[in-house]
Amino acid sequence: MNNAAREAILSSIRFNLARSVPDEENPVDLENPVILSKTTSPIQHFRDNVESVNGHCIITTDITDVLSQIITNLRAQRIAISDSPEVERLLQATDLEIEELGIAPDTHDIFRFDVGISTAQAAIAETGTLILDSAHERHRLVSLVPPVHIAIIDASRIVETLSEALTLLRKDKEISPAVTFITGPSRTADIELTLAIGVHGPQELYVIIDGSS
Amino acid sequence: MNADERGSMNHLSSETFKENARAALADVHLRGALKNATTLFGERRKEAAASLPNWEDLRSQARAIKDEALLHLDRYLEEFVRNAESRGALVHWARDGAEANTIICTLAKDRGARTVVKSKSMTTEETHLNDALEAAGMQVVETDLGEYIIQLAEETPSHIIAPAIHKTRGQIAELFTAELGMPPTDDVAQLTSTARATLRDRFAAADVGISGVNFGIAESGTIVIVENEGNIRLTTSLPRMHIAVMGIEKVVPSFADLDVFLKLLPRSGTGQRLTTYQSFITGTKRRATDEGPDELHIVLLDNGRSRMLAHPVTRQSLACIRCGACLNACPVYQQIGGHAYGSVYPGPIGAVITPQLMGIEKTAQLPYASSLCGACREVCPVKIDIPRLLLHLRGEITAQRKGNTAERLAFKLWARVMMSKSLYKMSAVVGRLLQHVVPISRAWTSGRDLRPIESRSFHDRWKTLG
Numbered sequence: 001m002n003n004a005a006r007e008a009i010l011s012s013i014r015f016n017l018a019r020s021v022p023d024e025e026n027p028v029d030l031e032n033p034v035i036l037s038k039t040t041s042p043i044q045h046f047r048d049n050v051e052s053v054n055g056h057c058i059i060t061t062d063i064t065d066v067l068s069q070i071i072t073n074l075r076a077q078r079i080a081i082s083d084s085p086e087v088e089r090l091l092q093a094t095d096l097e098i099e100e101l102g103i104a105p106d107t108h109d110i111f112r113f114d115v116g117i118s119t120a121q122a123a124i125a126e127t128g129t130l131i132l133d134s135a136h137e138r139h140r141l142v143s144l145v146p147p148v149h150i151a152i153i154d155a156s157r158i159v160e161t162l163s164e165a166l167t168l169l170r171k172d173k174e175i176s177p178a179v180t181f182i183t184g185p186s187r188t189a190d191i192e193l194t195l196a197i198g199v200h201g202p203q204e205l206y207v208i209i210d211g212s213s
Numbered sequence: 214m215n216a217d218e219r220g221s222m223n224h225l226s227s228e229t230f231k232e233n234a235r236a237a238l239a240d241v242h243l244r245g246a247l248k249n250a251t252t253l254f255g256e257r258r259k260e261a262a263a264s265l266p267n268w269e270d271l272r273s274q275a276r277a278i279k280d281e282a283l284l285h286l287d288r289y290l291e292e293f294v295r296n297a298e299s300r301g302a303l304v305h306w307a308r309d310g311a312e313a314n315t316i317i318c319t320l321a322k323d324r325g326a327r328t329v330v331k332s333k334s335m336t337t338e339e340t341h342l343n344d345a346l347e348a349a350g351m352q353v354v355e356t357d358l359g360e361y362i363i364q365l366a367e368e369t370p371s372h373i374i375a376p377a378i379h380k381t382r383g384q385i386a387e388l389f390t391a392e393l394g395m396p397p398t399d400d401v402a403q404l405t406s407t408a409r410a411t412l413r414d415r416f417a418a419a420d421v422g423i424s425g426v427n428f429g430i431a432e433s434g435t436i437v438i439v440e441n442e443g444n445i446r447l448t449t450s451l452p453r454m455h456i457a458v459m460g461i462e463k464v465v466p467s468f469a470d471l472d473v474f475l476k477l478l479p480r481s482g483t484g485q486r487l488t489t490y491q492s493f494i495t496g497t498k499r500r501a502t503d504e505g506p507d508e509l510h511i512v513l514l515d516n517g518r519s520r521m522l523a524h525p526v527t528r529q530s531l532a533c534i535r536c537g538a539c540l541n542a543c544p545v546y547q548q549i550g551g552h553a554y555g556s557v558y559p560g561p562i563g564a565v566i567t568p569q570l571m572g573i574e575k576t577a578q579l580p581y582a583s584s585l586c587g588a589c590r591e592v593c594p595v596k597i598d599i600p601r602l603l604l605h606l607r608g609e610i611t612a613q614r615k616g617n618t619a620e621r622l623a624f625k626l627w628a629r630v631m632m633s634k635s636l637y638k639m640s641a642v643v644g645r646l647l648q649h650v651v652p653i654s655r656a657w658t659s660g661r662d663l664r665p666i667e668s669r670s671f672h673d674r675w676k677t678l679g
Contacts, residue, residue: 005306009461009515013287016523053489104504107451111417127487140450140504144443162487163472169493170468175433177300177498178450178505181491186443188405189483190359190375192246192382193253196405199358200412201443201490 042125042160043209049128053184054197055205057128061212063152068094070150070206071115080105080113080146084137087117087152104138116142116202120153120182123207124165129183130207131165135176143182149202151182155211224369225555227567230578231660233553243379247550250378254541257484258592264486265476275473276596279532282431282465283522289431289464290513296434300496302509309516310340316512317342317423317456318349324454326351326420330412332438332445333357334425335373335535336458336514338557339570342423354415356444358408365392371551371559373537374482379550412444422448422506426459427534428474429511432467435495436511439478439488446490455506457494461513462531474534477594481536517570526605530566532595539589539599545582554579561589565602573610580606620657641670 043059050057060066067090071079077099081087088103102109118139122131130151132139143149159165169179186201197203225233237243262268282289294304307313321329329351331337343364346353355364359376363369365388370376377385382399389395395407424445428437436457438445449455465474479485498505521527540546540560551559556567556576564579580603589599611621630636645666657663 005308005312008308009306009513009519010287010290012515012519013522016519017284017286019523020525020528111413129487134504138504140446144446144450162475166468166472175435175495177495177503179493180446181487183487183489185489186441187489188358188442190357190362190377191385191401191404193250193375194401196401199405199409199442200356200447
């Protein structure tokens with residue numbers, strides 16, 4: 001890399017910091033604990049918040065049945081799934097006739113699918129957010145490119161706050177190459193501030209919560 | 214069209230701020246659009262802030278984290294770079310915009326890139342990267358819907374988070390019909406899906422994806438990018454190479470710090486609890502068969518930022534998280550919009566950052582584009598004292614004699630008058646007599662109202678009241 005630039009920038013930072021003094025009018029005050037809101041049921045809270053950002057959320061003990069219904073209603077023919085064995089198992093347990101099934105399709109193939117299915121490794125109730133982790137599952141394209149994303153999550157993996165979720169992420173010493181937070185379907189308000197759902201990512205997001213455990 | 218021609222066609226200059234502002238004030242359509250946008254964003258921000266019990270604490274905490282990071286910026290940057298590189302990223306250092314553009318163009322050219330997709334990045338607007346890539350023979354496609362619209366229109370962003378806020382759906386429809394062959398419609402859903410379909414082809418063809426960075430986490434070497442549309446995820450997932458352009462001030466110490474910033478940034482920007490997507494990217498994929506680009510390059514840009522560390526007042530500017538709240542709150546921005554500033558960063562934060570990045574020679578009018586009302590300071594999620602910064606910069610401009618000579622002399626004279634009771638009394642009498650006969654300097658009143666001097670001074674009234 002360009003060592004001259006690196007040294008020049010670092011020495012400029014050091015030189016300018018050395019010239020400066022702390023700001024008396026804005027003293028550093030780190031003692032401000034974040035207040036965590038606690039609710040009795042993170043699952044309900046999570047569902048409410050997914051729905052508040054235009055997502056669908058179903059709590060069930062029979063995932064196969066719900067999955068089957070959603071795909072039937074969508075009349076989806078081409079289904080892309082992540083490489084999670086659980087998703088494949090669930091899909092096989094349905095008696096759907098699927099025209100084309102792609103397992104973690106790559107850049108060249110992903111664009112032709114109607115639906116993408118993945119699991120999620122965690123979720124945040126206070127914001128209605130799914131957390132997908134590349135170390136567990138190839139989620140990046142199936143959760144993004146098809147017009148519909150279906151995510152399956154175990155109820156026990158829902159935490160209440162963003163703060164808890166960040167702590168969970170950092171608990172593993174080695175952070176994954178790609179962690180994605182997803183809160184509702186893709187949206188934009190770039191034209192006259194008018195909300196449009198499904199600009200670059202999915203138009204529809206279904207979250208199926210496995211409440212059997 | 215080359216870069217210079219485009220520049221002269223579309224970029225207003227900060228040097229002509231007063232003229233730009235006057236033209237903007239005469240644009241009825243623009244003012245309507247600005248009123249809608251700034252009012253809506255302002256109300257949403259207010260509601261979102263009120264929904265948290267500890268908004269003020271969060272602001273203080275965010276500022277404290279930024280101050281800590283900035284006061285030890287060399288250390289945190291080195292930590293960030295070490296961790297990012299140990300996970301497969303390659304970090305490049307760029308002293309200025311030209312150096313950053315050269316690094317990026319060379320990377321792209323060396324890989325034989327022809328099509329580059331970009332997600333929204335104010336930092337690459339600052340370096341004018343698109344012009345450099347095009348000059349190097351590449352097709353550059355902005356993929357954020359608002360950025361795509363203004364790229365087609367060959368304009369510049371007028372708001373940090375809503376770049377095409379100045380355009381009506383009718384204008385956008387005309388543009389799409391002319392440029393993309395879309396059948397005429399002004400249905401927003403239709404416009405959006407046309408852009409989606411067109412851009413999907415570009416994503417599929419792209420060799421390189423270029424993004425900005427919202428936060429760089431020192432302890433893990435992670436870059437965090439926030440968005441609503443999904444184009445950042447596509448830009449950073451599909452092409453073989455991802456280049457992330459990051460100002461050196463974007464580094465924060467730890468993952469836990471994001472709890473504060475991810476609460477403040479979306480609420481301050483759009484009033485959302487969280488934007489639709491946050492991408493946390495830490496190095497490259499671990500196995501060749503994994504998803505994602507083969508290469509991740511992070512370009513660290515100084516471009517005048519390290520200079521701002523030298524003074525506690527100017528240093529504050531580096532705490533900015535680019536939420537746009539100060540634009541929406543500013544009575545000046547509300548009336549004239551972003552283009553009039555003639556700078557990449559508009560509004561109150563633009564008026565303080567631009568002179569520091571570009572030098573005050575050509576930007577000396579910007580720190581005066583404010584009534585110092587303090588609305589920007591009230592809404593800033595990281596408590597930047599923008600009015601204090603504006604005054605500081607005005608002081609520098611005056612000290613370097615870059616301001617208006619007549620104005621400087623007038624204030625010198627006024628200072629003398631104010632120092633002497635008798636001179637002051639006399640000036641009030643003379644002023645009262647002459648105010649309707651001799652016009653007060655037009656340079657002062659052309660952009661300001663001047664209330665007539667009261668027929669009796671407070672001092673006189675006090676005697677009778679007492």
